[in-house]
Amino acid sequence: METVIREERNLSFFEKYLTLWVVGCIGFGILLGRLFPQAAITLDKISIYQVSIPIAVCLFFMMYPIMVKIDFAEVIKAGKTPKPVILTLFVNWCIKPFTMLAIASLFLGVFFKGWLPGFEVVKGGQEVELYRSYISGCILLGIAPCTAMVLIWGHLSRGNDGHTLVMVAINSLAMLLLYAPLGGWLLGVNKMPIPWQTIVLSVVIYVGLPLFLGYHTRKWVIAGRGLKWFEEKFLHYLTPVSISALLVTLILLFSLKGELILRRPQTILLIAVPLFIQTCLIFTVTYVMAKWLKLPYRDAAPSALIGASNHFEVAIATSVMLFGLSSGASLATVVGVLIEVPIMLFLVRVCLRTRHVFDRRGLRQKI
Numbered sequence: 507m508e509t510v511i512r513e514e515r516n517l518s519f520f521e522k523y524l525t526l527w528v529v530g531c532i533g534f535g536i537l538l539g540r541l542f543p544q545a546a547i548t549l550d551k552i553s554i555y556q557v558s559i560p561i562a563v564c565l566f567f568m569m570y571p572i573m574v575k576i577d578f579a580e581v582i583k584a585g586k587t588p589k590p591v592i593l594t595l596f597v598n599w600c601i602k603p604f605t606m607l608a609i610a611s612l613f614l615g616v617f618f619k620g621w622l623p624g625f626e627v628v629k630g631g632q633e634v635e636l637y638r639s640y641i642s643g644c645i646l647l648g649i650a651p652c653t654a655m656v657l658i659w660g661h662l663s664r665g666n667d668g669h670t671l672v673m674v675a676i677n678s679l680a681m682l683l684l685y686a687p688l689g690g691w692l693l694g695v696n697k698m699p700i701p702w703q704t705i706v707l708s709v710v711i712y713v714g715l716p717l718f719l720g721y722h723t724r725k726w727v728i729a730g731r732g733l734k735w736f737e738e739k740f741l742h743y744l745t746p747v748s749i750s751a752l753l754v755t756l757i758l759l760f761s762l763k764g765e766l767i768l769r770r771p772q773t774i775l776l777i778a779v780p781l782f783i784q785t786c787l788i789f790t791v792t793y794v795m796a797k798w799l800k801l802p803y804r805d806a807a808p809s810a811l812i813g814a815s816n817h818f819e820v821a822i823a824t825s826v827m828l829f830g831l832s833s834g835a836s837l838a839t840v841v842g843v844l845i846e847v848p849i850m851l852f853l854v855r856v857c858l859r860t861r862h863v864f865d866r867r868g869l870r871q872k873i
Contacts, residue, residue: 565655662851
């Protein structure tokens with residue numbers, strides 16, 4: 507029994523070397539953007555309400571295989587256990603925005619201020635110091651909790667996919683209500699434009715559509731071929747689709763944003779420092795609180811990962827609307843994209859290596 511459990515916990519070949527694939531795809535994407543800039547510009551124009559259609563297609567295929575694997579009886583059961591959901595909401599909206607403001611202000615406004623000189627003119631003709639613009643971008647990332655790719659991170663960490671889905675759904679609704687007022691307050695502006703269409707369209711494409719099709723695919727395949735064939739054959743061929751779509755997404759993202767990154771490497775590094783610290787801090791706080799609340803590992807891991815990750819599409823769209831495409835704030839949100847995947851893969855590894863800290867017996871029974 508122990509051997510079976512150990513084998514099932516092992517990452518697949520694709521998952522085991524995912525960090526290497528990610529680094530390779532980032533490099534390849536930047537190279538493509540450098541060699542064929544017009545192709546990247548053309549792709550970037552294929553969008554609706556700031557949502558890139560090519561990237562949306564890739565993200566759909568990231569989410570769909572995960573949705574197919576979810577037993578929706580587990581989702582109903584997960585909804586009856588409120589602790590992980592309450593923990594996630596508390597961290598995302600009562601802790602994360604304020605720690606992001608504090609950490610970004612400390613590093614970019616104090617420690618690194620001398621290396622970030624200059625001013626820029628943002629939309630509306632207002633002149634601001636560059637470091638303040640970078641802080642604004644960090645804030646926009648901090649108030650945009652992830653509602654899509656976290657399904658990938660929760661799945662890779664062997665978390666409870668049902669709970670992750672419930673938390674994603676509730677977090678999406680919370681973002682619709684809280685993103686604008688909280689962002690407006692933290693940015694110190696009276697009215698903050700909010701890309702409602704971007705948020706709604708993102709949730710529909712990244713969560714709603716894959717959920718609908720995944721549910722019906724699972725239902726039809728099991729009804730037609732049986733549960734055993736579904737688990738042993740169908741899922742076997744479907745599993746690599748999510749990772750492949752993730753890698754293609756990275757190539758697209760960095761072909762679009764690579765030129766910007768290459769032009770300002772030192773600034774990228776300085777902005778990445780507080781974002782990295784913030785991500786690790788929020789993960790640690792949530793993970794420790796999950797242990798304190800006596801959550802099982804399969805609920806604790808996705809709770810911590812959803813708190814740590816960001817919805818960078820919404821953050822980028824908002825920064826462009828508020829400050830302009832070439833602003834420091836928009837650059838900071840792009841840095842969020844740059845470091846998100848490597849950091850989250852590292853935190854997935856942390857989860858897998860520390861699962862013994864949580865209740866081992868409950869983990870074995872679930873696996």
